[in-house]
Amino acid sequence: MASKNILEVQDLNVHYGASHALHNICFEVKEGHLLALMGRNGAGKTTTLMTLSGLLKSTSGAFRLRGSNLEHKSPEFIAKNGVRLVPQGRRLFASLSVLENLMVGEQKIERRALWTKERVYEMFPVLRVKKNQRASTLSGGEQQMLAIGRALMGNPEVLLLDEPSEGLAPIILEEVNQSIAKLKDEGLSIILVEQNFSTAKSLADDFVILNAGLVACVASADQIKLNPELATQHLGIS
Numbered sequence: 499m500a501s502k503n504i505l506e507v508q509d510l511n512v513h514y515g516a517s518h519a520l521h522n523i524c525f526e527v528k529e530g531h532l533l534a535l536m537g538r539n540g541a542g543k544t545t546t547l548m549t550l551s552g553l554l555k556s557t558s559g560a561f562r563l564r565g566s567n568l569e570h571k572s573p574e575f576i577a578k579n580g581v582r583l584v585p586q587g588r589r590l591f592a593s594l595s596v597l598e599n600l601m602v603g604e605q606k607i608e609r610r611a612l613w614t615k616e617r618v619y620e621m622f623p624v625l626r627v628k629k630n631q632r633a634s635t636l637s638g639g640e641q642q643m644l645a646i647g648r649a650l651m652g653n654p655e656v657l658l659l660d661e662p663s664e665g666l667a668p669i670i671l672e673e674v675n676q677s678i679a680k681l682k683d684e685g686l687s688i689i690l691v692e693q694n695f696s697t698a699k700s701l702a703d704d705f706v707i708l709n710a711g712l713v714a715c716v717a718s719a720d721q722i723k724l725n726p727e728l729a730t731q732h733l734g735i736s
């Protein structure tokens with residue numbers, strides 16, 4: 499059975515001043531799927547996620563969550579309606595404790611009240627151990643877990659992950675990737691920006707590849723596995 503689209507991005511254009519960063523971007527996220535958003539540095543991945551979370555305003559186009567257009571809504575409105583960003587570089591509150599960072603993200607929503615701090619601690623036990631420590635004292639991997647946990651505390655329907663693996667040691671990377679797989683298995687819809695092609699292939703149902711602010715390729719994971727060059731020609735890898 500074909501799944502429904504939870505998020506639809508249609509003809510999105512974004513400018514930084516006179517510089518045209520995203521050109522008529524179109525793609526869809528199916529409910530419960532993980533979409534890998536890939537592309538070389540500067541392709542427009544972060545710009546896309548920032549726009550979908552309301553932190554950047556598009557110049558034209560639309561993006562719809564379950565059919566309702568969120569373009570030009572505030573970041574607060576978008577977060578409240580179920581789209582949460584885990585930003586590139588994590589952006590934690592360095593001087594707040596682990597627990598305080600989690601509670602900043604808290605949003606109780608009756609119809610999908612899945613996430614509590616207890617559930618975040620079950621997913622990332624190290625956060626329970628360090629709950630009273632300042633975020634700045636955590637390792638890179640622990641900070642990434644906290645950034646994901648903070649977003650989950652908002653009970654999102656769509657989670658936007660901007661390079662969660664950036665700068666992580668291999669062993670912690672594996673743990674973070676396993677938690678992303680688990681979130682997908684629980685039915686969360688996810689857009690994952692990921693530089694590593696084999697990680698993306700192991701996690702994603704669908705691929706969107708950006709090249710210089712344009713959608714260069716939209717493909718299913720099966721299509722990419724059969725014809726990896728659909729992706730690799732735009733990624734600078736072979």
Ligand SMILES: Nc1ncnc2c1ncn2[C@@H]1O[C@H](COP(=O)(O)OP(=O)(O)O)[C@@H](O)[C@H]1O
Nearest residue numbers: 514517519537538539540541542543544545546
């Ligand atoms: N704040 C900004 N002001 C002007 N140009 C920007 C800004 N942020 C990003 N850009 C430009 O927009 C393009 C896309 O950047 P970005 O979305 O960060 O790419 P990616 O995340 O794929 O590496 C790049 O050419 C980048 O230089």
Ligand SMILES: [Mg+2]
Nearest residue numbers: 543544545586
């Ligand atoms: Mg980026």
